[in-house]
Amino acid sequence: xxxxxxxxxxxxxxxxxxxxxxxxxxxxxxxxxxxxxxxxxxxxxxxxxxxxxxxxxxxxxxxxxxxxxxxxxxxxxx
Amino acid sequence: xxxxxxxxxxxxxxxxxxxxxxxxxxxxxxxxxxxxxxxxxxxxxxxxxxxxxxxxxxxxxxxxxxxxxxxxxxxxxxxxxxxxxxxxxxxxxxxxxxxxxxxxxxxxxxxxxxxxxxxxxxxxxxxxxxxxxxxxxxxxxxxxxxxxxxxxxxxxxxxxxxxxxxxxxxxxxxxxxxxxxxxxxxxxxxxxxxxxxxxxxxxxxxxxxxxxxxxxxxxxxxxxxxxxxxxx
Amino acid sequence: xxxxxxxxxxxxxxxxxxxxxxxxxxxxxxxxxxxxxxxxxxxxxxxxxxxxxxxxxxxxxxxxxxxxxxxxxxxxxxxxxxxxxxxxxxxxxxxxxxxxxxxxxxxxxxxxxxxxxxxxxxxxxxxxxxxxxxxxxxxxxxxxxxxxxxxxxxxxxxxxxxxxxxxxxxxxxxxxxxxxxxxxxxxxxxxxxxxxxxxxxxxxxxxxxxxxxxxxxxxxxxxxxxxxxxxxxx
Numbered sequence: 001x002x003x004x005x006x007x008x009x010x011x012x013x014x015x016x017x018x019x020x021x022x023x024x025x026x027x028x029x030x031x032x033x034x035x036x037x038x039x040x041x042x043x044x045x046x047x048x049x050x051x052x053x054x055x056x057x058x059x060x061x062x063x064x065x066x067x068x069x070x071x072x073x074x075x076x077x078x
Numbered sequence: 079x080x081x082x083x084x085x086x087x088x089x090x091x092x093x094x095x096x097x098x099x100x101x102x103x104x105x106x107x108x109x110x111x112x113x114x115x116x117x118x119x120x121x122x123x124x125x126x127x128x129x130x131x132x133x134x135x136x137x138x139x140x141x142x143x144x145x146x147x148x149x150x151x152x153x154x155x156x157x158x159x160x161x162x163x164x165x166x167x168x169x170x171x172x173x174x175x176x177x178x179x180x181x182x183x184x185x186x187x188x189x190x191x192x193x194x195x196x197x198x199x200x201x202x203x204x205x206x207x208x209x210x211x212x213x214x215x216x217x218x219x220x221x222x223x224x225x226x227x228x229x230x231x232x233x234x235x236x237x238x239x240x241x242x243x244x245x246x247x248x249x250x251x252x253x254x255x256x257x258x259x260x261x262x263x264x265x266x267x268x269x270x271x272x273x274x275x276x277x278x279x280x281x282x283x284x285x286x287x288x289x290x291x292x293x294x295x296x297x298x299x300x301x302x303x304x305x306x307x308x309x310x
Numbered sequence: 311x312x313x314x315x316x317x318x319x320x321x322x323x324x325x326x327x328x329x330x331x332x333x334x335x336x337x338x339x340x341x342x343x344x345x346x347x348x349x350x351x352x353x354x355x356x357x358x359x360x361x362x363x364x365x366x367x368x369x370x371x372x373x374x375x376x377x378x379x380x381x382x383x384x385x386x387x388x389x390x391x392x393x394x395x396x397x398x399x400x401x402x403x404x405x406x407x408x409x410x411x412x413x414x415x416x417x418x419x420x421x422x423x424x425x426x427x428x429x430x431x432x433x434x435x436x437x438x439x440x441x442x443x444x445x446x447x448x449x450x451x452x453x454x455x456x457x458x459x460x461x462x463x464x465x466x467x468x469x470x471x472x473x474x475x476x477x478x479x480x481x482x483x484x485x486x487x488x489x490x491x492x493x494x495x496x497x498x499x500x501x502x503x504x505x506x507x508x509x510x511x512x513x514x515x516x517x518x519x520x521x522x523x524x525x526x527x528x529x530x531x532x533x534x535x536x537x538x539x540x541x542x543x544x
Contacts, residue, residue, distance in 0.1 A: 010117035010181045017177040018105070022171055028166050032290065039298050046304040049156035051309070107351045145486060146540055186330030202491040226488065229467065232533055233492040234527055240495040243502065243518050274541045 086289055093279075093286040100126070100279035103272040111269075120178045122272050128196075129172040134164030134284060135199065139231030142224030154220035155295035156288075157227060158210070165203045167280070170195050184202040198237050202230040216302060228299045248264035326413035331420025335394065336427060347392045349432045352384040357440060371444055376504035379440065379448075380460070380497055384431060384490075387464055389429050392485050393471040394421065399476045408542055417540040422462075422469045429461050452507035452516070456523065460500030463527040464493055470534040473541050500521040 104122035111118035121145065138160035145153035175193070176186050206226050213219040265273060317528070326537040339345055360378045364370060398404040437457075441448045457472050468489050475485040506516035 008115045008181070010115040013117040013177055013181050014119050017117070017174050018101070018123070020173055020177065021123055023165070024170050024173070032287075032294065036294050036297075039294065039301055042301045043297065043304070046301060046308065049308060050304065127412045146537070198491050198494050208480070209474065209478060209484060212480040212484060214479070218477065221543065222477075225474065225540055226472075228537065229470075229492050229530075229533060231530060233408075233495060235530070236495040236522070237498075238497040240522055243474055243499075243522065305388045 082293075083089050086293075087290065089282075089286045094281045096275075096279040097283050100272075103275050107186060108269045108272040109266060114182055117178055117181050120174050122276040123280075124171055124178060125273065126276035127167040127174070129191045129277055130280040131164045131167035131171055134167065135227075135234070136159050136163065136201070136231060139227045142227040144223045145220055146228075147216075151220055151299060152296075154216075154223060155299060156292055157223060158222075159288050159291035159295055161206055161227060163284060165200065165207075166286070168196065168203075169202050170202060187243075188301075191238055194233060195234060195238040196211040199234045201228070202234065203224075206230065216299070251270050256281055314485075322412060323418050324413055327410075327416035328423065331385055331407065331417055332423040332427070335421070335424035338397075339428065345390055345397075346428055346453045348393065349386045349390045349428060350428075351387055351433055353382045353436050354439065355504055356385055357436070357443070358383045360525060361443075369527070371446060372509075374493075375444070375446055375448075376501045376508060377442075379436070379504065380501050382431065382436060382492070383403070383457075383461065384464065384497060386432055386436075387425075387429050387468060387487060388486050390432075391425060391465070391468045392482060394425055394477070395472040395476040396481065404473075404542070406487075408544070413537050415535050416470065417542070418473075418534060421473075422465050425465045425469055426461060429465060430458070433461065434466065446508075448508070450507050453504055456500055456503040456507060456520070459520075459523045459527060460496055460503075463496040463500075463523060463530060465536055466527065466530045467493055467496075470538060470541060496523065496526045499526065531538070 098123070104119050108119065108122070110116060138157050141153050141157040141160060145151075145157060173195075175196075179188070180186050206223065209226055210219050210223050213222060357378065360382075363372060364378070395404075396408070408414065410509060438447065439449045468485075471488045472485055472493075474482045478484050498518040502519035503516055503523060506519065
């Protein structure tokens with residue numbers, strides 16, 4: 001009723017407060033997302049490297065294939 | 079990595095919903111406070127983040143103790159998740175409190191026991207991450223992290239006691255009167271609803287973020303293990 | 311199995327092991343004196359800088375003496391802690407100590423005591439120099455007690471954190487960052503109690519900071535005793 005009774009106008013601070021809250025929350029969520037994506041990328045890269053390194057030893061040893069080839073050769077010779 | 083479990087997806091959506099409801103309750107439903115005006119609405123989120131942040135730090139200290147006893151890295155992953163989310167929440171608490179204090183106490187900051195303890199606690203957990211960053215070996219990193227959260231958890235309450243003792247003998251008067259006493263108010267039932275729902279909402283959000291962060295930590299641990307395997 | 315062939319030598323008693331670690335540190339330091347001289351010169355420089363930074367005239371001197379002294383001690387203490395642990399780590403002494411058949415807590419207490427001796431010697435030189443330079447009488451039994459209690463609390467946490475910090479990549483910058491936030495209560499209580507004794511206030515106003523100081527010492531020595539094993543474990 002009287003201007004003295006009215007609460008002070010502090011809505012600018014309220015808006016600032018909630019604005020800052022949502023900005024910080026958004027920054028944190030984005031940082032979570034970015035970190036997650038980077039880890040995921042590392043994971044797929046590492047998995048492909050591991051697959052390659054696993055596929056090399058059978059090539060080196062590959063006793064089954066050589067054996068098979070040897071048998072084929074033997075068969076041909078016969 | 080296995081796909082996101084359904085429960086977590088539901089929790090994600092649920093935490094967005096409770097955040098929306100909490101925002102509505104704080105900004106629209108709760109009445110305007112008569113003395114402080116609109117800025118008092120910041121209080122609902124301030125208390126919500128403060129409580130969950132503080133409980134999160136205590137929870138992290140507990141997880142640290144469990145790690146030291148069990149020596150299983152999954153407890154360490156949970157501990158890091160708890161500290162990280164609590165640190166973010168606590169940072170929000172400090173910023174919101176400071177924005178509230180500007181019109182009410184007429185200053186952004188005062189060296190009041192609560193504010194000072196909050197700032198020091200936040201610094202302890204920043205130091206925690208710096209400590210972890212400097213250590214390569216996962217087991218050692220986990221042990222040191224657990225020890226430091228434990229020390230931080232013991233030291234923060236003592237800091238609060240110490241500063242209170244200091245300030246009651248040397249009161250700092252800013253504006254007029256004791257800053258601790260300024261800005262207290264009685265809550266109406268509608269305000270209480272917004273207040274308790276805020277606490278509930280931030281607890282849900284904490285759990286949701288905690289779960290997501292643990293999953294990320296597990297994936298990161300796997301990547302680290304793969305890297306170590308490839309190097310040797 | 312191995313123990314049946316080579317029976318383990320009897321473990322030395324806890325106190326004996328503690329003092330052996332302390333004695334080793336003190337005799338090494340007595341020969342080189344590098345740690346001690348660095349701490350001492352550093353503290354004198356800090357006091358000198360405070361003189362210019364704070365314009366220590368007679369009026370301000372009364373109110374800031376306790377603060378200046380404790381900041382000086384804290385900085386010098388960090389320097390000493392960092393150095394004493396880094397030396398162990400670099401020369402591989404820490405591994406040797408850990409292999410010794412003693413309770414690891416004895417190593418912790420030995421290091422705390424040797425660090426305490428260095429810090430007390432530095433303080434014993436800084437105090438008269440400060441009273442000489444600023445014409446303040448610091449010879450007060452209460453103040454000396456507070457300095458002892460404060461140094462114990464600071465070093466109890468500091469030794470534990472320093473043994474973590476030296477194992478990290480960023481060790482030289484890490485110790486103060488880890489130590490200062492958790493040492494805040496001991497510094498506050500020490501400054502408060504020192505101020506009280508210097509101003510000659512009655513004991514009722516000094517009682518609470520003093521009891522806080524003792525509480526901090528007891529709690530952190532106990533915590534450090536419990537967790538030190540995890541810090542040095544390989």
